[in-house]
Every structure is written in C-alpha cells, then in structure tokens.
Amino acid sequence: MDRDGLDSLIDERVRYTVGFAHKNSPFYRHWFKENGIDTDDIRVHEDLLQLPIVSGRTIREHQPPNTPDFQFLSTNWEDIFTIQETSGTSGTPKSFFLTWDDWKRYAEKYARSFVSQGFGSDDRVIVCASYGMNVGANTMTLAAHRLGMTIIPFGKCDFASRAITGYRPTAIVGSVFKLLRLAHRLKQEGICLNETSITRLVAGGESFADESRAYLAETWGCPVYNTYGSTEGTMCGECTELAGLHVPEDLVHLDIYDPQMKVFVSDGNYGRAVLTTLLPKGSKAGTLLLNYDTDDTTAVISRERCACGRTHMRIFNPQREAETVWILGNSVNRVDVEASVFQPENMQFLNGEYEAFIYDGGSTGEVVMRVSVECSDPEITDRRLIEDCFVGKFLKNKKNLVPHYEDRTFSVMFNFVNPGELELYKIRGRPKRLIDRRSV
Ligand SMILES: [Zn+2]
Known part of the structure; x- marks a missing residue:
C-alpha cells in the first residue's frame, strides 16, 4: 500500500x-x-x-x-x-x-x-x-x-x-x-x-x-x-x-x-x-x-x-527507559555501556558479558562508573587497551561528559573477572547490567 x-x-x-x-x-x-x-x-x-x-x-x-x-x-x-x-x-x-x-x-x-x-x-x-x-x-x-x-x-x-x-x-x-x-x-x-x-x-x-x-x-x-x-x-x-x-x-x-x-x-x-x-x-x-x-x-x-x-x-x-541512568546531567543507557564494551579490539580478550555500577565518588558531586567485564583469561588480558577503547568510545558518544572526565568529577573504573564471576548471575530473572548505586 x-x-x-x-x-x-x-x-x-x-x-x-x-x-x-x-x-x-x-x-x-x-x-x-x-x-x-x-x-x-x-x-x-x-x-x-x-x-x-x-x-x-x-x-x-x-x-x-x-x-x-x-x-x-x-x-x-x-x-x-x-x-x-x-x-x-x-x-x-x-x-x-x-x-x-x-x-x-x-x-x-x-x-x-x-x-x-x-x-x-x-x-x-x-x-x-x-x-x-x-x-x-x-x-x-x-x-x-x-x-x-x-x-x-x-x-x-x-x-x-x-x-x-x-x-x-x-x-x-x-x-x-x-x-x-x-x-x-x-x-x-x-x-x-x-x-x-x-x-x-x-x-x-x-x-x-x-x-x-x-x-x-x-x-x-x-x-x-x-x-x-x-x-x-x-x-x-x-x-x-x-x-x-x-x-x-x-x-x-x-x-x-x-x-x-x-x-x-x-x-x-x-x-x-x-x-x-x-x-x-x-x-x-x-x-x-x-x-x-x-x-x-x-x-x-x-x-x-x-x-x-x-x-x-x-x-x-528502542531503548528501555528503565535502563537509563543520569550522570551529571547526561542520560546514559545500558546500550551506551554495551557499545563501549564490544569494541572490536576488546573482543580478542572478552566474551562480551559485562555489568556496570554507578557510585558516588569520594567528594560531593563526583560520580564513578565501575565496569566489570569477563575475560577469557584475565592473566593475559591487555587491560590498558580495553580501558582506553572503552573510555574512548564512551566519551565519543557522551561528549558532554568529557570535561567531567578531565576534571575527574566523572571517572571510570574497571574490574576484570573470569567467565561466570559477574554479580548479575546471582540475581534471578532478566539480568540488570547497568545499576545505579548512588545514595541520592
Ligand atoms: Zn525494508
């Protein structure tokens, strides 16, 4: 028609x-x-x-x-x-x-x-x-x-x-x-x-x-x-x-x-x-x-x-609103994190499973995103490469967070784990991969 x-x-x-x-x-x-x-x-x-x-x-x-x-x-x-x-x-x-x-x-x-x-x-x-x-x-x-x-x-x-x-x-x-x-x-x-x-x-x-x-x-x-x-x-x-x-x-x-x-x-x-x-x-x-x-x-x-x-x-x-968090005035969806994990260079070391948590930083107004990824073998994983690829892609998508990343009011931490060690396996039902754990 x-x-x-x-x-x-x-x-x-x-x-x-x-x-x-x-x-x-x-x-x-x-x-x-x-x-x-x-x-x-x-x-x-x-x-x-x-x-x-x-x-x-x-x-x-x-x-x-x-x-x-x-x-x-x-x-x-x-x-x-x-x-x-x-x-x-x-x-x-x-x-x-x-x-x-x-x-x-x-x-x-x-x-x-x-x-x-x-x-x-x-x-x-x-x-x-x-x-x-x-x-x-x-x-x-x-x-x-x-x-x-x-x-x-x-x-x-x-x-x-x-x-x-x-x-x-x-x-x-x-x-x-x-x-x-x-x-x-x-x-x-x-x-x-x-x-x-x-x-x-x-x-x-x-x-x-x-x-x-x-x-x-x-x-x-x-x-x-x-x-x-x-x-x-x-x-x-x-x-x-x-x-x-x-x-x-x-x-x-x-x-x-x-x-x-x-x-x-x-x-x-x-x-x-x-x-x-x-x-x-x-x-x-x-x-x-x-x-x-x-x-x-x-x-x-x-x-x-x-x-x-x-x-x-x-x-x-479509992206789920329930999977969106706000970081210093910017909306961040679970899919934004996922895109940064699945950078082709990263995938020689990772199996794709990931989860991310948002925490309060050390000082008022600071925000920390902690990203956990599963590595085929954490011992031989090029951690620096994964961190650089992740942050590069993430900030390219979320340009307004760049000044916050530079003055460290927004930071990203990484946690490299073995297959099967993410927290999400402990919770039943659809896995939650982006969780806001800030107090306010
Ligand atoms: Zn078509």
Whole structure:
C-alpha cells in the first residue's frame, strides 16, 4: 500500500478502535467520560494527541485486587482464548486477554518480519525465546505456520549440539547474549560455527548495541536481524536492508512523544514510544490500548519507502527507559555501556558479558562508573587497551561528559573477572547490567 492509502487506512482504524473502546472497554468508557472526550471528535491519528496517556501502572490500577474486575478486558469471557501476564518487575503482573483473532494479528506481524528477513518454507528455526506467559515464542510459532516454516521449540538455548548437526536448522531466534553463550558452548563442543547450516539469526527480547550485534554476526558468520515485540502488541522487525525496524502501521499505531509527553517530536528526534492498537473494521480485541506509554525511547528513521520496497515506517532500535541512568546531567543507557564494551579490539580478550555500577565518588558531586567485564583469561588480558577503547568510545558518544572526565568529577573504573564471576548471575530473572548505586 502506498503512503496515502496507508494513512487513510490508519485513520479509519483509529475511528473504529476508539468506537470499539468506548463501547466495550469499561476502562476507556470511564476514561473518555472523565476527560470530557467525545469519541466522535477522534477522526484521524493526530487527534490521539488530545487523549491522555495510559501506562502499565494504569493497567495494574484497574485490575484485581485494585478493582473488582478487569477494566481493560474488552470482550466476553467466551471470546478469550488465553490470558497472558507480563513478568512485572514490580508488584502484580499486568493481565492481557487475547482472543484467537488477537493471536492471529500478532502472528501476522511476526510473519511479515520473517518474510522481510528472507524466511520461507525451506527454513527450520530453533526458537530459544521462552514459551509460556511471553507472547513472543508462541507468536513466532504461529507465524511460522503461515509461512510453512518448521519450528524447533526448545524455548531455551541449552539444547544439545546434536540438534544443530541432526536437524540442520537454518536459523535461531534468541537474545544477543543467549546466542553468544550458545556460540561459545558449541565451539567448546567442537562445532565450527562457520560450517553449520545456520544462515541467519533473529535477535530480540531486549535492545542491544550495533557493536554487540556486529560481534554476534561475526561469531556466527551470518546476518543478525532485530525484532522488537511486547505483550502489548508492538511487533516490529528489521528487513534484509538492516535500515531500521519496520512498524506494522496498519495494526499498531506508534507516536513518539517529547519527554514532557505533551507533543509529538518530529521525525529523526528521540522520544517516548506511545502505542495504540488498531483494529480492522468489524473485529474484536480482548485487551486494547489507546495511547499506551511503552516506557521505551526511539525515533522515526523514515516514512519513505524502504529499499526493500515496503512502505511501513522504520524506527531506531528502542531503548528501555528503565535502563537509563543520569550522570551529571547526561542520560546514559545500558546500550551506551554495551557499545563501549564490544569494541572490536576488546573482543580478542572478552566474551562480551559485562555489568556496570554507578557510585558516588569520594567528594560531593563526583560520580564513578565501575565496569566489570569477563575475560577469557584475565592473566593475559591487555587491560590498558580495553580501558582506553572503552573510555574512548564512551566519551565519543557522551561528549558532554568529557570535561567531567578531565576534571575527574566523572571517572571510570574497571574490574576484570573470569567467565561466570559477574554479580548479575546471582540475581534471578532478566539480568540488570547497568545499576545505579548512588545514595541520592
Ligand atoms: Zn525494508
């Protein structure tokens, strides 16, 4: 569809979805009334700016035990196929209700990503993302059915190496770090990665630096494509052009807000990603979201046709706001640290695993970042080289920290450890690699 056709389809779906929310979602019915919104005034996607923003907290506040029933549930129980919970980092998990049609729309988005990455019926794909409450692995499996692909649903990256030699899979889906650890293990088991049947990797589940992706691609000797998905229904994927993540604009509307959440930022500028479910006319949804703050930041790269031929807009790899710390007035994301670790010169000594902590310095106002990295052999590691490469890249990215580094109000310390010795292994769940331990 060309841009004009796509934009009018989006507007038609905005109108239908807002009307559906008014009619079927107890939360949104009250929300429109409380905010004095006449849903007939929401005609085009720009009108969504007039509506308030909801967040994960809003969902939690409108489900048991806070309310007697699930206020975001927007259809009859008979229509609900599954109930998904997000692995909430704090408090009660958010509940999402999915109809079979919701699943099919989710799968449609992943199917498009797979096609745009060159997948087809000849492919055999090992899925290392976990099945269960996360929608990702199940959605990819449904998407594979549409493409006629074969799925090997291990759900984890600890499968035996015979799966590689026996089934001759053509691709693996996992997170960057799972796929790196898998590579190291397979090498130890005597498998030469360049000689396997793997032709591509799909990385998702968390944001990553271009540098860590490049290292992963080099390690496996094949391209690595990014997908970004969530239970809330964003499912964006890179095509073979590697020119940003295509947003399935006919099924999910993405606005980028300024930090005050008052206006849209113009294309090319970073801001908060706010999503709105788009329902095709006549369809139902178990849970729908209007103006939902994803807590992720990104920017629109382009709304022009991509070199792959697709018209869907492309965005930069989103970063999690929860993984951002502020150092002397500068925002630093976990990905900034990761990019500095994965400098090519460093990788002759490192295995890629890292963690960083922010501490108060010795005097008031001083900040120390302590970076721990795992070395294949700390004894023969060129520590000076790694420190120089890290700091060089980090300050190149964060130029405003240079004067602070020079007058030592900001300093970086390094800790070189053996594989398996980072603190993050002691904590269950998704590893936290950038932790602020300052007192204030
Ligand atoms: Zn493309």
